[in-house]
Each structure stands twice: as structure tokens, then as C-alpha cells.
Amino acid sequence: MRTPRPPALTAKEQAQRHEERFATEAAASERLGALARQPVEDETARIRRLQAELGIVRFEDLPAAKPLLAIERTLKASLQRIMDERDLIHTERYLSGAMGSLGIAPPTGEKAKEFRERRDRLKAKLKVGTVEPPAPKADALPETITRAALEVFSPDKVVKDRPTPGARLAELDEMEITVSAGLHDVSALVRDLRGDAGYDQAAALQKHHGALSLQLFRAAQKFAEAAEAERSLRTAFTSAGYPPRYDVLSGLQLSAVLVLGSESDYASQLSQYRRFLQDKGLLR
Numbered sequence: 001m002r003t004p005r006p007p008a009l010t011a012k013e014q015a016q017r018h019e020e021r022f023a024t025e026a027a028a029s030e031r032l033g034a035l036a037r038q039p040v041e042d043e044t045a046r047i048r049r050l051q052a053e054l055g056i057v058r059f060e061d062l063p064a065a066k067p068l069l070a071i072e073r074t075l076k077a078s079l080q081r082i083m084d085e086r087d088l089i090h091t092e093r094y095l096s097g098a099m100g101s102l103g104i105a106p107p108t109g110e111k112a113k114e115f116r117e118r119r120d121r122l123k124a125k126l127k128v129g130t131v132e133p134p135a136p137k138a139d140a141l142p143e144t145i146t147r148a149a150l151e152v153f154s155p156d157k158v159v160k161d162r163p164t165p166g167a168r169l170a171e172l173d174e175m176e177i178t179v180s181a182g183l184h185d186v187s188a189l190v191r192d193l194r195g196d197a198g199y200d201q202a203a204a205l206q207k208h209h210g211a212l213s214l215q216l217f218r219a220a221q222k223f224a225e226a227a228e229a230e231r232s233l234r235t236a237f238t239s240a241g242y243p244p245r246y247d248v249l250s251g252l253q254l255s256a257v258l259v260l261g262s263e264s265d266y267a268s269q270l271s272q273y274r275r276f277l278q279d280k281g282l283l284r
Helices: 011-054 065-096 109-127 143-153 165-239 255-260 269-279
Strands: none
Touching (some): 065 109, 065 165, 165 255, 165 269
């Protein structure tokens, strides 16, 4: 006897099942995404806790670094805005046909649509305001940085009406030169400060790092000794006239054994590590 077919689903029922399936798949994707992010988030949290335990101050939290980093971020943003505004002016001139004197006809069709979308994106981007840090003190930084910062921070700076796109492009060129010079110099100050502060932070960790290095060497010694004992056991067995019998006495498949080597071998990594610690005064 033939089994009767189930009744066909109505359009409403089909839509409902589609929505349920979509919701289930979306929830599954979200769970997978959360699982993928979890190890990264856990590792970040672990490193942050370790920094606190070791007394490592993040560079961005150093009092001397905060104002310089703030100025650097703002000058970078300002430089990008200069380039975006220049791009917008060229895009508008291209769309309007103002470049006909150069033999460049305005775009049509899909190309015109592409450039209109580009114009709209640039306009929207330039409308977004930026949070600016306090203006730097005139005597606190090199003149190039102060001059560049004044282009951005000056409360007296009034945005002038642009009589022509050409005149505005000339203004933007001057602004780019000034801001770029300041950005170059403030970035150099940040690099120098990062290097000096990094030395101080590393010096504070030196003793603790030495203890960990010695602990690592002792663990490597024990590992090498255990690996040699295991190898010697199998050598003693085969030297007695028996086949290796890897099915019973399986060989150690750790490449670290070969890389680490034996302490009796002068050229091995383990011997090199010993000499390194001796040179540092951490091992006699």
C-alpha cells in the first residue's frame, strides 16, 4: 500500500519555515563567531593581567606619551581630511565638466554613477567631526609641530568661503606641507620616547626575566636528560641483538629532541643556551 504524500505547504507556511531556518542559521553563525573570538579575547585579557602583575605600564598610558600621541592622531586625521577634500574637489570638477579645458570630458553612464557615489561618500566622511585634544603649548614642542597643530587646533581659525576650487586646492597644498612636516617631527618624538621608555620598562623586568631564563634552561636540561635516557633504553635493547620492535617500544617523535640536542655537544642549542646564561652572569 502506497504511503500518502503529506499535504503541500502553503506560501505562508513556507515563508515561516524559511524564517525559522534563517534564524537558526544566524544563531549558529553567531555562536561560531563567538567561539572563534573567545581564544583571542581570553589571551588579550591574560596578557593585560600579566602586565598589571609585572608592573608594565602601557606606552599609551605614560603621562609624557599621552599628549604626543593625541597630537599625532589628530594630525594624521587632519592629513587624511586634506586628501579627502582634495579628492572631493577633483571628483566634483570631473562630474561637472569643468575639466573640459584639459580635454577631459565628464563621465557618463555607469562611470558617472560610480563617481557620484564616490562624491557622496567623501561628503559624508568630511561632515563627521573629530574630537581634538587640547592645543599644545607653544614652548613645549618644536616649531614645526606647533605650526602644524595650529592649523588644526587654533580656536581663531575661521573656515573661509572658497571662491574657486583652484584657490581651495592651493590652500590644501599649503596645509598639507605644514601638517606633514609637523606629523613627521611629532612621530619622531614618539619613536624616541617609545625607545627610552621601553628601555626603562625592560630594565625593571630584567631580574625577573633572568630568573625565568634560568628556569627555562633547567627545564630544558631535564627534558634533554629524559630524552637521552629513553634513547639509551632502545639502544641497549637493539644492541642485545633484537629488532627495534617499534610496535612495543615506539620511538619518540619529538623534533624538539633533535633541535635541543645534548649538553655534551658543544654546538647544540642547549650548550649555546648554557654559554649565553654564563655570559649574562645568570649561571656559573
